[in-house]
Amino acid sequence: MSAPHATTAPSAPDAAPSDSGRGHGGVELTSVTKRFGETTAVDDLTLSVESGEFFSMLGPSGSGKTTVLRLIAGFEEVTSGTIAIAGTDVTGAAPFDRTVNTVFQDYALFPHMTIAENVAYGLRVRKVAKAEQQERVATALEQVRLSHVADRLPHQLSGGQRQRIALARALILQPRVLLLDEPLGALDKQLREQMQIELKQIQREVGITFIFVTHDQEEALTLSDRIAVFNNGRVEQVGTPREVYEYPQTAFVASFLGLSNLIDAAHAERLTGVATAISVRPERVRLMDARTEPAAHETCVDGTIVETVYTGPTTRYIVDTVDGLRVVAERHNDHAPSDTAPYHRGDAVRAVWVTEHAAIVP
Template identity: 65%
Template sequence: MPDTTPPAAPGEIAVAVQGVHKQFGELVAVKDLDIDIRAGEFFSMLGPSGSGKTTVLRMIAGFEEPSAGRILLHGADVTRAAPFDREVNTVFQDYALFPHLSIAENVAYGLKVRGVARGARAGLVEEALAQVRLEHVAGRLPSQLSGGQRQRIALARALILRPKVLLLDEPLGALDKQLREEMQVELKQIQREVGITFIFVTHDQEEALTLSDRVAVFNDGRIEQVGSPREVYEFPETEFVARFLGVTNLLPSPLSLRLLGDPQVHSLRPERVRLTDPAAPVEEGAVAIPGTVAETVYAGPHTRYLVDSADGTRFIAERQNAHTPRVGPGIARGDRVSIRFDRGHATPIPGAVPAAAAA
């Protein structure tokens, strides 16, 4: 499914990456890349290690030069410009706070380097700390703050310089799961309040879906798909996107043809698969396949079931644990069930090659 986000009006492109290629010796890290990132959006670059996403971020920041192509910031060509000549700033995973300076001094450091007078700095520091809701820690040292607080201070230090684009290189990667999820909400709220373009690099699929207005899914130096979180999850354009973004059941061409009458490869998300009594009547528009539960995996809010159909195909189903506590879900390993899903819930993958065509 194509990206259906309304196109930006002329002049609303914050970052344009045009035909960018990056090679390190024999290694090709980025291959003929084109991206338009809109002003004011939260744009995530998602992909596994080595997919090229961090290299693209570093080229936008000016830490690396493209081997070919060009990079525009609000229409200005900055391909060969030094990092300090670009109206961007970067937040890293390791915070990079000065341990001997107070929080206020850390936040003010960039202004001091730029020669902003002490009196003017004080008001700007207070405003920046208010944006990340940490005015009360101005006099403390970094060692006296939690990991989440230090990350927000790093964000305040970047925002105080009023960049047109803020680059974030896996800034939440060092935090534990609960704190990372809390910071995701904080980060999105801050981005909406300041209205600055955020470009966020992550390998965490859930993080990208939670935070982003749009996501670019990277693989092997190229972009596989760009779209809203809903688009890339619900309508993957390649098998890689379907597999990388969460868990899915890939229905190969012969199975799709038999079950759906369509030879295209289809993606069927586990939350759309129902396990019912084999004797229950089949709902209109549904597909029903006999199967046996091979394994159950309890994961707190939901349980995942691995189910083998009669022809040996393994399906994954997920069920929310909405049953009364202390009462089991009623499905156990070895149970015979009917695997069911609505035909419309299996979405074709246009970039996947059907088995007949591949042969």
């Protein structure tokens, strides 16, 4: 079989905003380390967030992403390194002296205040004139499309509406950077997916920098201009959603972002003749009869289906191969609902993918 194609990340379709990270709302972290006693939560991190982009920090629990958010907000002090916001060094600045605001998973709305009063709270603390307060509250509620609930109390709103009010309360202070710490985590799946679209639309309308922390891969792919994938206090890869999904630079990124068939160098050499680990996404793998010959541009491996998983939109086939690999293939359920699945547990099959669809994992 031919060797896997040496893939490089695309640039044009998913390019992030072109404003400099040192512009009106950019964030620069340079050699930032944060230790808690003997534990290193963030390890020599250098990261640049562009002005006006939706930037996500994605990773498992304990990977350091929330600590980085708290460092940017000023809730934690760096052990070493520097943080700059809009070109100004804020490493030693107090939280209230930084041009940022934070939205948490806990909405923290005052239950005895109306929605309008909740949204206006920060302006009252800053002693903004009442007429300006009213004007800015109306604008903020319009931005989150909840002008009609201004006189209600928080308990009269749904979870999604309360989350949007928390967002309006943060936006009304006109921060250069909005930090969001898993703000959709408490919502059910359907509402969370709806809020993802609305959150992205709001970010585009207000035009400020959003830095979003999540452990949900699909959420990061849906929302982000760029994603930083965290692991053990370090960033494994930064790129657009397409780049990090299609062209993972480490085995961790390949396995953490969705399902992936990671094929080690020894198996890859037997399949392709090149001793380089590769990653093949399940949706790129198709199954066919074991007696059918693949095309010249395809790689194949024989095996037996050991499990099928029906997910609704797709059916997932788990194949144990003759040389000890486990390969997952995913087939879109575009056939009639009454049709039976073409393959079943115990069937001998050939798993096939276009050779150049395998991404080399450095």
